[in-house]
Amino acid sequence: MAQAIRIKQASPLKASCHKCSLSNLCLPLAIEENDLDRLEDIVQQGRIFNRGEHIFEQSTPFRSCFAVRSGAVKTSIITEGGEEQVTGFFMPGELVGLDSMSGESYACTAKALERTSVCEFPVEKLEELTGKLPDLQHHMYHLMSQEIQNSHQLAMLLSKNTAEERIAALLLSLSSRFQRRRMSPTNFSLPMARNDIANFLGLAVETVSRVFTRFQNQGIIRARGREVELLDVEALQLVTRDSARQGG
Amino acid sequence: MAQAIRIKQASPLKASCHKCSLSNLCLPLAIEENDLDRLEDIVQQGRIFNRGEHIFEQSTPFRSCFAVRSGAVKTSIITEGGEEQVTGFFMPGELVGLDSMSGESYACTAKALERTSVCEFPVEKLEELTGKLPDLQHHMYHLMSQEIQNSHQLAMLLSKNTAEERIAALLLSLSSRFQRRRMSPTNFSLPMARNDIANFLGLAVETVSRVFTRFQNQGIIRARGREVELLDVEALQLVTRDSARQGG
DNA sequence: GTACGGGTTTGATATGAATCAATCTGGATG
DNA sequence: CATCCAGATTGATTCATATCAAACCCGTAC
Numbered sequence: 062m063a064q065a066i067r068i069k070q071a072s073p074l075k076a077s078c079h080k081c082s083l084s085n086l087c088l089p090l091a092i093e094e095n096d097l098d099r100l101e102d103i104v105q106q107g108r109i110f111n112r113g114e115h116i117f118e119q120s121t122p123f124r125s126c127f128a129v130r131s132g133a134v135k136t137s138i139i140t141e142g143g144e145e146q147v148t149g150f151f152m153p154g155e156l157v158g159l160d161s162m163s164g165e166s167y168a169c170t171a172k173a174l175e176r177t178s179v180c181e182f183p184v185e186k187l188e189e190l191t192g193k194l195p196d197l198q199h200h201m202y203h204l205m206s207q208e209i210q211n212s213h214q215l216a217m218l219l220s221k222n223t224a225e226e227r228i229a230a231l232l233l234s235l236s237s238r239f240q241r242r243r244m245s246p247t248n249f250s251l252p253m254a255r256n257d258i259a260n261f262l263g264l265a266v267e268t269v270s271r272v273f274t275r276f277q278n279q280g281i282i283r284a285r286g287r288e289v290e291l292l293d294v295e296a297l298q299l300v301t302r303d304s305a306r307q308g309g
Numbered sequence: 310m311a312q313a314i315r316i317k318q319a320s321p322l323k324a325s326c327h328k329c330s331l332s333n334l335c336l337p338l339a340i341e342e343n344d345l346d347r348l349e350d351i352v353q354q355g356r357i358f359n360r361g362e363h364i365f366e367q368s369t370p371f372r373s374c375f376a377v378r379s380g381a382v383k384t385s386i387i388t389e390g391g392e393e394q395v396t397g398f399f400m401p402g403e404l405v406g407l408d409s410m411s412g413e414s415y416a417c418t419a420k421a422l423e424r425t426s427v428c429e430f431p432v433e434k435l436e437e438l439t440g441k442l443p444d445l446q447h448h449m450y451h452l453m454s455q456e457i458q459n460s461h462q463l464a465m466l467l468s469k470n471t472a473e474e475r476i477a478a479l480l481l482s483l484s485s486r487f488q489r490r491r492m493s494p495t496n497f498s499l500p501m502a503r504n505d506i507a508n509f510l511g512l513a514v515e516t517v518s519r520v521f522t523r524f525q526n527q528g529i530i531r532a533r534g535r536e537v538e539l540l541d542v543e544a545l546q547l548v549t550r551d552s553a554r555q556g557g
Numbered sequence: 558g559t560a561c562g563g564g565t566t567t568g569a570t571a572t573g574a575a576t577c578a579a580t581c582t583g584g585a586t587g
Numbered sequence: 588c589a590t591c592c593a594g595a596t597t598g599a600t601t602c603a604t605a606t607c608a609a610a611c612c613c614g615t616a617c
Contacts, residue, residue, distance in 0.1 A: 255564070266564090266566095267565090267566080267567085270565060270567080271567080274566075286564090286565080
């Protein structure tokens with residue numbers, strides 16, 4: 062018993078990227094096998110967060126980016142008026158905090174949507190390392206620009222698409238992300254509440270609820286609480302492209 | 310005299326960051342005086358674009374980022390359906406193309422809104438250089454995360470704010486950006502058409518027009534075509550905060 | 558088991574902005 | 588100078604979604 066504790070003390074914070082099952086999704090995917098050690102040197106095995114706990118909070122000093130290891134994370138910004146705007150959902154292998162690399166403090170709050178574990182990358186060390194490993198630097202640029210594109214995509218969705226289109230798009234996005242993680246793309250459990258979906262997509266909760274039931278009545282999905290089954294993926298894709306049909 | 314010419318010939322494509330009046334806004338602001346040469350080594354003085362000309366086009370091979378030198382640029386993405394979504398406006402000193410650093414091809418189209426000159430930074434060389442200059446690398450991270458934040462801010466505006474709030478926010482954003490460039494913050498000429506504003510803010514042109522006249526009738530602004538005068542900046546700020554007042 | 562409460566669903570009504578339809582303006586062109 | 592045309596404005600009507608209000612569902616606590 063005392064020994065178990067001892068062992069933990071021996072390498073208390075280091076995570077193993079070599080052994081990590083997410084290495085093909087997360088930062089390791091960018092770098093050579095023999096450079097992995099250097100990444101491991103700077104990674105810290107973060108602690109586990111229970112549902113609802115903050116991983117970091119807006120306006121507190123910015124120290125690290127976090128890779129989701131298991132669970133799910135939601136990021137949001139709070140306005141002066143106290144309103145919340147959900148800016149993203151993050152699944153295992155995805156990096157949270159890239160939007161904060163511009164300043165002294167976090168630009169958003171990150172919250173665990175379920176029991177979640179993360180790996181922590183202190184920025185200073187990360188920047189130092191990316192200066193030495195061009196591939197890693199390149200990958201960081203890649204991730205950040207991806208994040209910009211995602212956000213533009215979201216803006217597009219918000220400004221041009223109907224409630225149904227937005228929700229279909231979200232379901233499909235989640236679906237493909239589950240698939241990349243080798244989970245069922247048609248049968249999954251939403252990590253977030255209706256409320257978060259509504260906020261993220263710029264809708265009222267009631268509207269989200271209504272669209273879910275409408276889709277259900279049309280036989281496109283089956284939804285019971287957070288459990289969702291996509292019965293007709295093609296139909297969903299058709300919904301998202303409806304705007305295109307009319308527009309072009 | 311002959312000497313002045315000689316100097317120009319010696320570096321036909323090279324831009325002078327040393328002498329550039331935008332050096333306190335653009336990439337040079339990040340780096341030491343004595344490293345400026347290395348930045349100059351990779352910059353190419355781009356050509357001048359007339360109103361409406363493309364600086365780069367979506368889906369064509371991604372080669373470079375561009376700093377606006379004079380004029381103004383609009384970026385937009387085109388959907389499969391052919392719809393356009395304006396994703397941003399760029400003023401002198403700002404870097405265009407950061408959202409494309411993730412892939413082989415440009416993620417958006419950049420178009421000159423007026424007669425515009427740019428400096429070109431080939432990505433390969435830029436990445437190489439940022440690997441050597443930590444300050445420059447840091448600044449790139451800074452710019453990209455800023456871009457993410459901007460985009461989140463836009464998403465927020467689109468999902469939570471009324472037409473009036475969105476337009477007030479845009480006017481204030483432009484105002485402060487003009488100010489940073491030592492131009493009047495209250496008296497400027499909009500580089501973009503109403504149509505672009507509408508598209509960017511997720512509104513119909515008619516709505517933009519109506520809000521402009523409404524603001525005008527309230528004595529908050531004066532607008533004649535693209536010429537705009539902000540008569541009551543505080544009132545504009547109040548408009549943007551109205552949502553906060555009600556929400557919190 | 559019963560009571561509680563957050564999250565969700567359903568229904569009725571209100572509303573901001575889109576859409577449709579003219580009209581207007583001002584700069585470019587012959 | 589008259590014509591043209593894209594962009595901008597104004598007005599009337601429609602519509603998707605917010606809002607308000609109530610009921611429901613289910614896991615948790617007592």
